[in-house]
Amino acid sequence: MTVPPDLSARIDALADLLTAQGDLAPNSRWRTALAKVPRHLFAPAIGQADPDRTGAERYPIDRDTDPGTWWAAVYDDASIITQYDDGAGRVADGRGIPTSSLSAPGVVITFLELLDVHAGHRVLDVGTGTGWTAGLLSWRVGADQVTTIEIDPGLAAQAARNLKAAGFSPRLVIGDGLAGYAEAAPYDRVHCTCAIAAVPYAWVEQTRPGGRIVAPYQPGFGWGHKLVLDVLGDGTASGRFPSGAGYMMARAHRRPRLPADEWVQHGGPVEVSRTRLDPRAVAYGPPAADLAISAHVPGVQCRAFSDPAGSGEVTVWLLDNRGPGGSWASVDYEPGAGEYTVEQAGERRLWDETQAAYLWWLRTGRPARDRFGLTVTPTGEHFWLDTPENVIKR
Numbered sequence: 001m002t003v004p005p006d007l008s009a010r011i012d013a014l015a016d017l018l019t020a021q022g023d024l025a026p027n028s029r030w031r032t033a034l035a036k037v038p039r040h041l042f043a044p045a046i047g048q049a050d051p052d053r054t055g056a057e058r059y060p061i062d063r064d065t066d067p068g069t070w071w072a073a074v075y076d077d078a079s080i081i082t083q084y085d086d087g088a089g090r091v092a093d094g095r096g097i098p099t100s101s102l103s104a105p106g107v108v109i110t111f112l113e114l115l116d117v118h119a120g121h122r123v124l125d126v127g128t129g130t131g132w133t134a135g136l137l138s139w140r141v142g143a144d145q146v147t148t149i150e151i152d153p154g155l156a157a158q159a160a161r162n163l164k165a166a167g168f169s170p171r172l173v174i175g176d177g178l179a180g181y182a183e184a185a186p187y188d189r190v191h192c193t194c195a196i197a198a199v200p201y202a203w204v205e206q207t208r209p210g211g212r213i214v215a216p217y218q219p220g221f222g223w224g225h226k227l228v229l230d231v232l233g234d235g236t237a238s239g240r241f242p243s244g245a246g247y248m249m250a251r252a253h254r255r256p257r258l259p260a261d262e263w264v265q266h267g268g269p270v271e272v273s274r275t276r277l278d279p280r281a282v283a284y285g286p287p288a289a290d291l292a293i294s295a296h297v298p299g300v301q302c303r304a305f306s307d308p309a310g311s312g313e314v315t316v317w318l319l320d321n322r323g324p325g326g327s328w329a330s331v332d333y334e335p336g337a338g339e340y341t342v343e344q345a346g347e348r349r350l351w352d353e354t355q356a357a358y359l360w361w362l363r364t365g366r367p368a369r370d371r372f373g374l375t376v377t378p379t380g381e382h383f384w385l386d387t388p389e390n391v392i393k394r
């Protein structure tokens with residue numbers, strides 16, 4: 001690999017961009033880390049760059065045939081997709097479901113800042129990918145303090161090579177990070193870079209009192225949220241959602257994104273009713289409303305389909321496909337109509353539950369995302385508003 005002569009200027013420009021965006025504090029140690037753990041050592045020769053923050057399209061990058069584009073993408077605030085379909089797809093084709101990436105620098109640094117990690121801390125890094133976050137953490141706390149765990153053996157092998165080239169040798173485990181890694185516990189920090197639909201209790205058990213867990217939390221309704229939990233020493237962990245995050249789901253927490261016509265196979269007899277709530281308000285609501293719905297309606301997923309013919313009609317689908325039976329609901333929005341048809345089937349009345357949750361959010365004064373919190377206990381997790389005592393009842 002021929003390194004461009006202006007590499008340090010590129011790294012400085014990236015750091016300046018992240019500072020301007022508010023991701024990197026001006027005097028943060030992570031600014032130095034960007035130079036000491038250069039991202040290009042963790043980028044594959046062929047990838048798909050995804051500057052999702054700017055809304056620009058994904059584009060292929062190839063270090064050998066077009067090094068200019070490759071280097072520009074590596075030192076931009078873009079994620080780089082490194083795997084499709086758990087390795088069954090070809091990265092060069094850019095088709096399939098992305099299943100691993102070198103995360104975008106902005107969100108990586110934001111999570112590392114939230115982790116509040118210090119020299120000497122023992123850290124568990126879940127979702128190694130090609131190894132960049134494990135390298136950054138190794139630089140910060142010492143590689144002998146870092147355990148990084150990746151479920152995919154092929155990616156773990158790439159990470160081992162990349163980390164070695166960068167001069168770091170943390171403990172690299174192939175396995176399911178949702179179980180933590182008890183052999184190296186207790187940890188001061190757990191840093192997860194695949195999204196979770198619920199917090200694995202093993203992480204709480206394996207973290208010291210006063211320790212911290214950060215993860216992208218994507219319970220199923222709408223986009224995702226950054227979650228920051230403090231481990232409290234009484235068998236629980238509790239914390240808030242400071243801002244948004246969209247990550248690839250941890251393998252065991254993936255839910256099939258079924259086409260709508262397959263959803264209706266769940267559930268048995270269909271109950272038909274009417275609603276006056278515009279279902280688009282629910283489907284396209286702000287992240288705080290998504291969180292309110294997730295808090296009240298566990299397991300619900302939502303998809304909305306606009307009529308491709310341009311009539312303005314939208315069908316909003318809700319699904320809970322956990323368990324053998326499952327439940328679904330659909331609501332048909334028609335422009336100009338005062339009421340909309342609702343169909344519901346299965347054990348749950350998902351539209352009724354979701355509508356009630358959305359109206360609770362409005363009645364409560366539209367609380368912002370950072371007023372919500374989550375407490376994790378040995379028996380499960382529950383949401384709260386403003387203070388842990390103010391539990392949101394399901």
Ligand SMILES: C[S@@+](CC[C@H](N)C(=O)[O-])C[C@H]1O[C@@H](n2cnc3c(N)ncnc32)[C@H](O)[C@@H]1O
Nearest residue numbers: 100101102103127129151176177193194250251
């Ligand atoms: C978005 S990539 C993050 C890679 C890297 N840490 C970074 O931020 O650049 C998420 C990684 O999590 C891995 N992963 C998914 N489920 C996992 C699990 N249960 N345990 C460990 N790793 C998992 C995926 O294979 C993927 O490599």
